[in-house]
Amino acid sequence: MDLSHLNKEQKHAVMEVKGPVMCIAGAGTGKTRVLTNRIAYLLSQGVSKCNIAAVTFTNKAATEMKERVASLVDIDASDMWISTFHSFGLRILREEIVQWRGYKKGFTVIDEEDSNKVMKKIIESFDIPKTDCITSKIFLTFVSMEKNKQYNQIVFDNDYQEEWYRKARKLYDAKLLAANAMDFDDLILNTIELLNDSEYVLKTYIEKFQYILIDEFQDTNLLQYELMTILCQKHKNIFIVGDQDQSIYSFRGAKIGNIDQFMKDYPDYKLIKIEENYRSTPEILKLANDVISKNTNRIDKNLFTSKDSKQKPLLTVCNTDNSEVEFIFKEILRLTGKGYNYSDIAIMYRSNYLSRNFESTFKRYKVPYTIYGGISYFARKEVKDILAYLKLAINFDDKFSFDRIINVPARKISKESTDKIFVESVRYDVSMFKAIDYIESNDVSKQCYESLRNFKNIIYGIKEFISNEKNDIKNVIDVILETTGYLKMLSSKKEENDQKLLNILELKNVIREAMYTYSGTVIEKLTQMLEDTVLKTDLDNLDDNDNKVKLMTYHQAKGLEFPIVFMMATEDGVFPNGFATNRFELEEERRICYVGITRAKERLFITCAKKRFMYGRVAFNKPSQFISNVSESLLERQVQM
């Protein structure tokens, strides 16, 4: 295999295939290239593709990795174990669980919204007075912390809270199990437990995964690391790539400490540092290096580049948030006038609300733009509603889908009536859907009784449509829209529901695509697609090469690069965020800043405003300490008139 396009360190990281390897790859040093080439190299050395596992954090990264491996060695990589941590766990669980700890084959995975609904019902059932310390949100964070073994992070306000939490936790587990459902954390936790429970399963997978690769290692949490540790215990060919300076998810449980743990667990590990950056100009890199050098406990590294010099990053101190927007726009117009495309430009900020100022100005200047953020595609209410009909038609046992749509659109089926159905379903040990048959006409209102019959017919209608292989399967979306009355509901307020309808119709494309990507009968393909959508946040193909200015948070920008980057609202209290107080939190903010700077390839503009409207008040902010502490020579500075 040809590795001549790699530099010395990259080559080393690709070819050092035996034993534990830690690869420190700074921003823009070709991390993905190393990973994909390493997998390709393994394959070219005769390693079978089923003996390799590679895990990342995003679907996007996983898809990209698969595609690039496939093109490097010209194989079909679609069935390779290259996936997100969660899909990885799910795949093992799906393959191995027939009957396990009460879980049955065909279990469902629920998202945070569903978890929240479950917890809310539990707290309601306690029938205790409302308090600030007993909310579903707080309890769910506790559940997640417990599942992730972050026991030390759980701090109860008082005994009362702890007592109710313990009860809630038990009920939460029981409800999920009864519904044959797992939450996101369970996908990792249960995989570990299953491996612990079953000698056979453990043996299968530790034999199987001869080579393990972990991407973005700095963002792994305790459980994810534990899972991979278990799996590589036999072959110990574990390769981790990461950059502790880009760890910006500790609020989600990411543990930079896993890097130290790795060094302890595998004392004979090999360290490979990749420091040559292929992305940014020397001026941008110098600033990045200077900013991040103020963090403590780093494995020291110094990015360098052989790229040509360009202008220094420019800090502009603006008077107000509005004049900051003006400044950025004038620059955008100037740059596009010089030949840059809109798509070369990204505006980045710490918090989503900061994008608000831009919308009206973008429209006024007629500059095309996309603001990233907000609710992701598969989490949208209307999308989930339609999918719930499809899920229920395929699987009558899907309690979460049943609850979701039994009265959406409103069809006079009250909460009391659904409670009655639930009672019947428990009594006869059948699904909620089947339990409708046990409801007598005098149990509920006449309206409700009719609606229930009708509801059954709707679901049977959908089932019939998807069972007939002659039908064009993507049209099931039209069938659902029509028969459920969903279309009628949306038409009532046309203007504001237009986008919703478009989102729903986009599902036709999703289904069409699924017919190509999955195999089996139509229903099998649909089932797989529906299982996968829980773990998807956005439409992969929606990330575009269209000629628009992109606006996003630094978190969303991780892994991306742009010729021109504007870092706006770089002010103390905004960035670093006012919530960050202790040293640990400030260091994470500084890493976010580092991520921001290193997104830029050619030009970096940093702006701040002396006066800003925040939360309906005027705030007088100082320029961010991250930037104002930087040595004089690294930055061009200007103050707006």
Added chain:
DNA sequence: CGCACTAGACTTTTT
């Protein structure tokens, strides 16, 4: 059951 109103919150969120 569904709408309208009010209180309160208000970083980041790969799954």
Added chain:
DNA sequence: GTCTAGTGCG
């Protein structure tokens, strides 16, 4: 300032 979840009324 703006969005949300939760309450109360028709």
